[in-house]
Amino acid sequence: MSRLGTAVVYGIVTIFILAAFISFFLSLILKWTDIQESSLTWVIFAGSLLSMFIGGVVAGGKGKERGWLTGGITSLLFTVIVFLFQFLGLEKSFTLEQWIYHLIFFVAAALGGIVGVNLKASRG
DSSP states (O other): OOHHHHHHHHHHHHHHHHHHHHHHHHHHHHHHSSOOGGGGHHHHHHHHHHHHHHHHHHHHHHHOSOHHHHHHHHHHHHHHHHHHIIIIIHOOOOOHHHHHHHHHHHHHHHHHHHHHHHHHHHHO
16 A cells, blocks of 8 residues: 555544544533533534544654645545445435535645644654
């Protein structure tokens, strides 16, 4: 597998692991407090954005060049996986709101890729 492909796989795995941890943590909050899910909408979005950014950083660090492209491809692959799961598993397509979210995720992952390449380059 090429360096770009390996970097994207590392980024995707990182995104899904972080998303699982964040989901678990938030589910504990919902279970053991009186907080309603509707009041956590922005927290969930921020956690998703952070996961995408960190996934982009990991992908950019592994790819070592063209961080914006590596992070962007990582985000696009994430979007394809989520879309296929939703479309094939739940028989629903993306709404306009979801497309906007995934566009923002693309930007976050691309910026993360840029940061990841520069972090990796500065360490030597």
